[in-house]
Structures are given as C-alpha cells and as structure tokens.
Amino acid sequence: MNAIIITIGDEILMGQILDTNSQYMSRRLTEIGVEVVEQLSIPDKGEEIYETVDYAMQHADLILVTGGLGPTKDDVTKKVLTEYFGTRLVFHPQAMEWLEELLRNRNLPMNENNRSQAYLPESCRILRNFKGTASGMWFERGWKSLISLPGVPFEMEHLMDTYVIPDLKVKYPHLQLAYRMLKVYDVPESALAHHLEEWENALGEGLKLAYLPSPGLVKLRITAKGDAVQHLDAAYDTLKEVLSGMKYTEGEDALEKQIGNVLRKKGATLATAESCTGGEIARLITSVPGSSDYFKGTVVAYANEVKIRVLGVDEKDIEREGAVSETVVLQMAEGVKKLMNTDYAVSTSGVAGPDGGTPEKPVGTVWIGVATPEKTFARKFAFSFTRERNMAKAAAKALELVMLEMGV
Amino acid sequence: MNAIIITIGDEILMGQILDTNSQYMSRRLTEIGVEVVEQLSIPDKGEEIYETVDYAMQHADLILVTGGLGPTKDDVTKKVLTEYFGTRLVFHPQAMEWLEELLRNRNLPMNENNRSQAYLPESCRILRNFKGTASGMWFERGWKSLISLPGVPFEMEHLMDTYVIPDLKVKYPHLQLAYRMLKVYDVPESALAHHLEEWENALGEGLKLAYLPSPGLVKLRITAKGDAVQHLDAAYDTLKEVLSGMKYTEGEDALEKQIGNVLRKKGATLATAESCTGGEIARLITSVPGSSDYFKGTVVAYANEVKIRVLGVDEKDIEREGAVSETVVLQMAEGVKKLMNTDYAVSTSGVAGPDGGTPEKPVGTVWIGVATPEKTFARKFAFSFTRERNMAKAAAKALELVMLEMGV
Incomplete structure (x- = not known):
C-alpha cells in the first residue's frame, strides 16, 4: 500500500516555515508498513490543490x-475537496457543539470565521479535533482514502494518533514493511560504503541498505519489503559482523535517549557546562521525557566571568590559554560536576562563528571535556562550517563522547 | 519566473530525516523574486527521478x-540527469584535482567511491563544492535551468550562496516579488482574521495577506507581485494602522534576534534560569551570531537541589509551593540575575509532560519569571500540549515577555 502526502501553504513554498508535518506523517505511516512514495508541497490556490489531489x-x-483548514481567508482546501468529491458543504450541528465547547474552554468568542468551520462536506467522515477548531475529514472513493488534517502540527499529530493510524491498521491488516537501523561513528560515508560494498551486493531480493549521514556519524538502515521481512533479522546480524571493530550503536533512538537509558540503568547522573553550544546539549537531553531522573542541570557559561565565578575556572588560565582551550574545558567539566554533584559531566568551548576566529583557533575549533567518576579528559575538534552547524555538531559529538565513555 | 524544488531520498519519505533543504532553497529563491510553485520529495529510484524531472x-x-549525489549506492541522480539531458558521464580531471585536495585536507584516502565523483555529465556546468565531494551540476535547456546540488545541508547551502543565487540574479535581472511581515501577539488567528477582514477585502490586485500562526503569536505577511510591488509599503502602513492597540513587532526576524538588537542598543545584558525549558531559551539566544555581546549565560536547574544551591531558591518555598510556582520562578530569575550580574533575567518552571501532571498543576502548566532593573514579576500559562510543544511554547513566551517588557 502506498501513500502520497500533500502539504498546502504559501508559507512553506516561500520558505518562511519549515514543513515538519510531512516527516511526522511519513514516519507514522512507515511504522505501520505504508510506503510513502511522494511528499508534495503546493500553494493554497484552489486550482493547484484540485489538480494535485487528482494526481x-x-x-x-x-x-x-x-494545511489550508484554518479559519482564515487563505484556506481553500475544504472547498476544493468538497468539489472534488462531488459533495456539498452542510451545517454539522455536532461540529458546532464541539466548536462551542472548545471556545468556551479557552474563553474565546464565537465569530463568523469560527462558525464557518461547522460547515463540512456531507459525504466524508468527520474527525473530531480536540485541540483546535478545524475538524479532520476522511473521504473514501473505492478502496482509496483521502484524509485531510489541519496544518497546525500538534493538531495534525493529535488526529493522526487518535484516528488515522489506529483506523488504518484496522482497515488494512496485511501491511508489511520493516526496517532495522544502527549508527556508525567516526567513519566517513565513502569509506563505510567501500567497506560494506561486498556485503551489500549480496543482499537478497526485497532487502535494501541506505546510508543516512549526520554530523559525526552515519546511520545505516536496512529495509525489507513483503516476503523479505522474514530475512531482515539475519541480514541485520551479518551487517553487525561486518561492522565489528567499528564504533556503532544499535537502534534508531537518538543519542540523547540512549544516554538516558544507560544513565538510568547505572543509577548515575549528568550535568553539562556549555559555552559554544549555548544550551543545545541540555535541550537535547531534556527533550527526552523522564530525563529529570538522571539529568541535574547545566551552566551555560557564555561570558568568561561566568566560567570563573560560577564554574571555578582559573582566570589566569583563561588569560594565558584563552577560553577555547583544553585546560578551560577540563575545569568547566570538573566545575559543573562538583557544583551539581553528579557522576558525569560534559563541557564545551569553541568558536562557533561566523566571527571570532583566529589563525590558531579558526571558526569551528571546539574543545570538549568529559568528567567521569574515574577521570577527566578533553578532545579538540575542527568542524569549520556554519554557526548553526558548529553548535549542532559540537553538541552531537559531546553526547557521543559521553556515551562511548560510559562503555556502550 | 517560477521554480520547482525536488528533494530525493527514501530517508525523507520514511520520515527518518527532516527535509530542511526545501525551506532553505525556497527562502533564498523567494528573496530574489523567484516564485516556488511546488516542493516535491521522491524516492531515490531512477524511474521516479526521471519522471519527476520531466514533469x-x-x-x-x-x-x-x-540529494542523491553522494558516493553511496543509493545515489542515482547523476546517472538519471545524464540520461535525461542526453549527454554522457566523462572523467573531469579538474574535479579529480578538487577531490584530491579536499581529501588531502581531511586526511582521508581516495577510494573507488570517491573516484566516481570525478565522472560528471559532459554538457553541464560543474559547480565546485568546497565543503564536500559531490560537485553541483547546472544544466540548461532553452531558457530553463535545472541545478542539481548535494543533499547534505551545509554543502547545498554553500553552493546556493556561492553560485546559484548570485548567478540567477545576473541571469534574470527583472525578477519582481516582495513581502513585508509583522508578528501579532496574544490574539487568536480567528479573532485577528475577523478584525482584518474589511482591510483585507480592500487590498488591491497583486497584493495578498497570509496568516502564519506560531506558538503564542500570528505572523502576518503581505506579498506583492509584479506592478503591485510599488503599493506594498502603503498597504503595510495601513495594516499597522488597523492593528493599532494590539501588541505587534515588525519584520520577520526571530524574537531572539530582535531581543538581541534591543539589548545591544541598550547596552544591557541577559541571563536565563531554566527548568522546564531545559536550555531551549539559551539555545535560541545563542543561535544569533554576536550574542556574546549581551548574553552572559544560563543555569538549567533541572534538579531542585540545583535551584536551591546554585540559584539560591529557598528550600522551604519549594516544599510548600512546589517547584512549579510563582515564588520559585521569581527567586530563580532574581538568583540568576545576581549570580551572573546582568540587567535582565528570565526563568521558567513547569510541567512539560507527558508525566508529572497533577489536578492542580496539569501537564502544560508553566510559570515564567522576568527580572528587570526595576522589578521582578511572574506569569502563569497553561499550554497543555505535547512535551516538545510545551518546551517550545514556554521558551517563545519567555522571550516575548522579556521583549515586551523592554518596551518594544
């Protein structure tokens, strides 16, 4: 079974917002074995919506x-779908009650724009939206389904989780597609591809390997379709054999989640002291539900006086070696470990850019320190890309160093 | 002049990576007046690439x-484009030199996979990639151009900035499209739409208003095409008149950038004390180049003992009122302001979820404290969506409170 995802909105095509809906929907569909064959982003113009839906x-x-279901003027999707499916908009008293309840709970008044949302296509199934004013609409034609969801991400996710995924599973019980993932560290994609070439060529029908490079690592994904699903585990096992000797972790969990699992198992705690990453490591770690079990906190020491006064870094060392130096990140890691009384700590100091580079310490130079119950050490990296990229790479590398140090 | 963006990769369609390239390319094209009419994401299969390119x-x-230009096996784009444009792959000695230089600088060996990247279509213009091994390719047919860029975001951005945008400007000097943006706070989209309806209906030919709701605010964008560009400023001015009395800020700069501009102008400094936002506010602020001019640092006080020991929050108050309370965020804001010796500070404490909610403090309850040179105050919010959303909303609202307090 295959699917096409259509996201509607001029703001996507103008690059003013990032379309995260397509990824969410694709991931959820893939999980239940639906193969997404295209993602299309189009303007909120009636004619283009009609043609794309037809395609x-x-x-x-x-x-x-x-997208295109909100109460404002640039939302034409509902009208187009009504026309496309040869039905008409009718007043839906129950949708009006839902709307009134929602607005009452939010202390908002009913107005014309809201009221229009109780007018819905006669022939579709209405999906109640508990998190917003635009209902979902599930149209069917023959064995095919078209489901229209609001563009606000948490409303879309709510309708996906509540209706779309559970009901698709019931409707199509025989979907089959599966994959396994692992992450390989510190090997460039081309070298890895070279190493795996023979193994990859021997993969059976219906099995496919893909390389997904990320900062500092390459994700490998083996996908199995149809009957090949039964051979997936065996292929995965031989892949691990071929990778032996390289640093890799299994599964598709993000590093911050894997670290959390290890820390929880160890009963250990973590803190971070961040300069060039500016809180990004903390944000990643705390994005995981339940991270308060093992994460105590962070000092973002952007100013040198904060490094000195809060983390206890020696002012003379900063003067002599500079803030981006081995001695400073060692002291930052030890300082925050002591301050927050944790088992592990990680620290960063670097030149994120675009300015601030020198011949000795060009943009992209980052020192990362790690303190464990046994020792403290530091490593230097040269990322040298954009500011955003340097911050992301440094944060990812810091997590990786902590995880590999914990013995994963 | 219109454009279609095609991103290639099974990993996008499986939802394993978020396609950020489309947004970047769309934004840059929009800035120079190219109208992006579709963004298409498709699998890395030859036939589908061919058909989509043809369309x-x-x-x-x-x-x-x-996408689809890397050295690994699932990269077929180059072959398909060579076929589509009726040309052939030839060894490109200069591309080989570039490749050797890049690998030498990175201390990486040359292998077969890399070597294949020096084979490039005979009839296209080759765009040298200083940041990776896959060259860009610029094909022309009649007045039309097809430009193929690597899928790694910073490589794509590098080629866009170095060749694509500058050369398009030279090639098509008469592009015309412009827009103005502003952000309105604390008004629901539907109420705003109702308020603006009359103004919007009076907009002239070629002018268009769009609503872009974000956490806590609605962005308004007026777009002008062709001759209407000359009426854009006048329309923007009347829009501001219609919005008078509402809280809004002009421009499309992110809040963190606007705050930075105001702080720099004031010669003032900022620190944050974060619990439920986990470093997200710090990350946003430090994502702005030059933020070290006004941002001193952060304490992410995830554990209560960190709130007490590092920020000086009264232990008894936490016991009596809980960590998610007015008194605690007031003390956190004042504590970090004193610790880091700043003019402004902002603090957060809340129940991000999915667990940890109680009937009195359900998931989504967030207290935000703001300390200024004159006073300290706190406000309570009820966001009540997902964890990720609660963290993002709380961070956005914290920035908004600081900015509005500084008198923007």
Whole structure:
C-alpha cells in the first residue's frame, strides 16, 4: 500500500516555515508498513490543490493532506475537496457543539470565521479535533482514502494518533514493511560504503541498505519489503559482523535517549557546562521525557566571568590559554560536576562563528571535556562550517563522547 | 519566473530525516523574486527521478534538485540527469584535482567511491563544492535551468550562496516579488482574521495577506507581485494602522534576534534560569551570531537541589509551593540575575509532560519569571500540549515577555 502526502501553504513554498508535518506523517505511516512514495508541497490556490489531489488519487492508495483548514481567508482546501468529491458543504450541528465547547474552554468568542468551520462536506467522515477548531475529514472513493488534517502540527499529530493510524491498521491488516537501523561513528560515508560494498551486493531480493549521514556519524538502515521481512533479522546480524571493530550503536533512538537509558540503568547522573553550544546539549537531553531522573542541570557559561565565578575556572588560565582551550574545558567539566554533584559531566568551548576566529583557533575549533567518576579528559575538534552547524555538531559529538565513555 | 524544488531520498519519505533543504532553497529563491510553485520529495529510484524531472521541466522555468549525489549506492541522480539531458558521464580531471585536495585536507584516502565523483555529465556546468565531494551540476535547456546540488545541508547551502543565487540574479535581472511581515501577539488567528477582514477585502490586485500562526503569536505577511510591488509599503502602513492597540513587532526576524538588537542598543545584558525549558531559551539566544555581546549565560536547574544551591531558591518555598510556582520562578530569575550580574533575567518552571501532571498543576502548566532593573514579576500559562510543544511554547513566551517588557 502506498501513500502520497500533500502539504498546502504559501508559507512553506516561500520558505518562511519549515514543513515538519510531512516527516511526522511519513514516519507514522512507515511504522505501520505504508510506503510513502511522494511528499508534495503546493500553494493554497484552489486550482493547484484540485489538480494535485487528482494526481495523487490516481497514483496512490492513501492520500494525506494538511494545511489550508484554518479559519482564515487563505484556506481553500475544504472547498476544493468538497468539489472534488462531488459533495456539498452542510451545517454539522455536532461540529458546532464541539466548536462551542472548545471556545468556551479557552474563553474565546464565537465569530463568523469560527462558525464557518461547522460547515463540512456531507459525504466524508468527520474527525473530531480536540485541540483546535478545524475538524479532520476522511473521504473514501473505492478502496482509496483521502484524509485531510489541519496544518497546525500538534493538531495534525493529535488526529493522526487518535484516528488515522489506529483506523488504518484496522482497515488494512496485511501491511508489511520493516526496517532495522544502527549508527556508525567516526567513519566517513565513502569509506563505510567501500567497506560494506561486498556485503551489500549480496543482499537478497526485497532487502535494501541506505546510508543516512549526520554530523559525526552515519546511520545505516536496512529495509525489507513483503516476503523479505522474514530475512531482515539475519541480514541485520551479518551487517553487525561486518561492522565489528567499528564504533556503532544499535537502534534508531537518538543519542540523547540512549544516554538516558544507560544513565538510568547505572543509577548515575549528568550535568553539562556549555559555552559554544549555548544550551543545545541540555535541550537535547531534556527533550527526552523522564530525563529529570538522571539529568541535574547545566551552566551555560557564555561570558568568561561566568566560567570563573560560577564554574571555578582559573582566570589566569583563561588569560594565558584563552577560553577555547583544553585546560578551560577540563575545569568547566570538573566545575559543573562538583557544583551539581553528579557522576558525569560534559563541557564545551569553541568558536562557533561566523566571527571570532583566529589563525590558531579558526571558526569551528571546539574543545570538549568529559568528567567521569574515574577521570577527566578533553578532545579538540575542527568542524569549520556554519554557526548553526558548529553548535549542532559540537553538541552531537559531546553526547557521543559521553556515551562511548560510559562503555556502550 | 517560477521554480520547482525536488528533494530525493527514501530517508525523507520514511520520515527518518527532516527535509530542511526545501525551506532553505525556497527562502533564498523567494528573496530574489523567484516564485516556488511546488516542493516535491521522491524516492531515490531512477524511474521516479526521471519522471519527476520531466514533469518539473515542463511546469517550471527553474528546477532545483538535492540529494542523491553522494558516493553511496543509493545515489542515482547523476546517472538519471545524464540520461535525461542526453549527454554522457566523462572523467573531469579538474574535479579529480578538487577531490584530491579536499581529501588531502581531511586526511582521508581516495577510494573507488570517491573516484566516481570525478565522472560528471559532459554538457553541464560543474559547480565546485568546497565543503564536500559531490560537485553541483547546472544544466540548461532553452531558457530553463535545472541545478542539481548535494543533499547534505551545509554543502547545498554553500553552493546556493556561492553560485546559484548570485548567478540567477545576473541571469534574470527583472525578477519582481516582495513581502513585508509583522508578528501579532496574544490574539487568536480567528479573532485577528475577523478584525482584518474589511482591510483585507480592500487590498488591491497583486497584493495578498497570509496568516502564519506560531506558538503564542500570528505572523502576518503581505506579498506583492509584479506592478503591485510599488503599493506594498502603503498597504503595510495601513495594516499597522488597523492593528493599532494590539501588541505587534515588525519584520520577520526571530524574537531572539530582535531581543538581541534591543539589548545591544541598550547596552544591557541577559541571563536565563531554566527548568522546564531545559536550555531551549539559551539555545535560541545563542543561535544569533554576536550574542556574546549581551548574553552572559544560563543555569538549567533541572534538579531542585540545583535551584536551591546554585540559584539560591529557598528550600522551604519549594516544599510548600512546589517547584512549579510563582515564588520559585521569581527567586530563580532574581538568583540568576545576581549570580551572573546582568540587567535582565528570565526563568521558567513547569510541567512539560507527558508525566508529572497533577489536578492542580496539569501537564502544560508553566510559570515564567522576568527580572528587570526595576522589578521582578511572574506569569502563569497553561499550554497543555505535547512535551516538545510545551518546551517550545514556554521558551517563545519567555522571550516575548522579556521583549515586551523592554518596551518594544
């Protein structure tokens, strides 16, 4: 079974917002074995929506549409779908009650724009939206389904989780697609590809390997379709054999989640002292539910006086070696470990850019310190890309150093 | 002039990575007046790439393609484009030199996978990639251009900034499209739409208003096409008149950038004390180049003992009122302001979820404290969505409170 995802909105095409809905929907569909064959982002113009819907209905079994359901003037999706499916907008008293309840709970008044949202296509199934004013709409034609969801991400996610995924599983019980993932560290994609070439060429029908490079690591994904699903585990096991000797971790969990699992198992705690990463490591760690079990906190020491006064870094060392130096990150890691009374700590100091580089310490130079119950050490990296990239790479590398040090 | 963007990669369609390239390319094209009419994400299969390229060449003047240029087996784009443009792959000695230089600088060996990247289509212009091994390729057919760029975001951005945007400006000097943006706070989208309806209906030909709701605010964008560009400023001025009395800020700069500008102008400094936002506010602020001019640092006080020992929050108050309380965020803001010796400070404490909620303090309850040179105050919010959303909303609201307090 295949699917096409359509996201509607001029703001996506102008690059003013990042479309995260397509990824969410794709991930959830993939999990239940639906193969997403295209993601299309189009303007909120009636004619283009109509043509794209028509194309998708001809080329896929399932079509998910988001965006263009809000109460404002640039939202035309509902009208187009009503026309496309040859039905009409009718007043839906129950949707009106839902709307009134929602607005009452939020202390908001009813107005014309809201009221129009109780007018819905006669022939579709209405999906109640508990988190917003635009209902979802599930159209069917033959064995095909088109489901229209609001564009606000948490409303879309709510409708996906509540109706779309559970009901698709019931409706199509025989979906089959599976994958396994692992992450390989410190090997460039091309060298890894070279190393794996022979193994990859021997993969059986229906099995496929993909390389997904990220900062500091390459994710490998083996996908199995149809009957090949039964051979997936064996292929995965031989892949691990071929990778022996390299640093890798299994599963698709993000590093911050894997670290959390290890810390929880050890009963150990972590703190961070961040300069160039500016809180990014802390944000990653705390993005994991339950991280308060093992994460105590962070000092973002952006100013040198904070490094000195809060973390106890020696002022003379900063003067002599500079803030981006081995001695400073060692002291930062030890300082925050002591301050927050944790088992592990990690620290960063670097030149994120775009300014502030020198011939000795160009943009992208980052020192990372790690303190464990046994020792403290530091490593130097040269990332040298954009500011955003340097911050992300340094944070990812800091997590990786902690995890590999814990013996994963 | 219109454009279609094609991103290639199974990992996008499986939802394993978020496609950020489309947004970057769209934003840069929009800035120079190119209208992006579609973004398409497709699998890395030869046939589908061929068909999509053919469709795009028929429907747009400019086609940008990313992904599928790396050295690994699932990269077929180069072959398909060579076939589509009726040319052949030839060894490109200069590309080989570039490759050797890049690998030498990175201390990496040359192998077969890399070597294949020196084979490039004979009829296209080769764009040298200083940040990776895959060159860009600029094909022309009649007045149309198709430009293929690597999928690694910072490599794609490098080629966009170095060649694509500058050369398009030279090639098509008469592009015309412009927009103005502002952000309105604390008004629901539907109420705002109702308020603006009359103004919007009076907008002239070629002018268009769009609503872009974000956490806690609605962005408004007026776009002008062709001759209407000359009426854009006047329309923008009348929009500001209609909005008078509401809280809004002008421009499309992110809040963290606007705050930075105001702090720098004031010669003032800022620190944050974060619990439920886990470093997200710090990360946003430090994402702005030059933020070290006004940002001193952060204490992420995830554990109560850190709130007490590092920030000086009264242990008894935490016991009596809980960590998610007015008194605690007031003390956190004042504590970090004193610790880091700043003019302003902002603090957060809340129940991010998914667990940890109580009937009195359900998931989504967040207290935010703000300390200024004159006073300290706190406000309570009820966001009540997902963890990620609660953290993002709380961080956005914290920035908004600081900015509005500084008198923007």
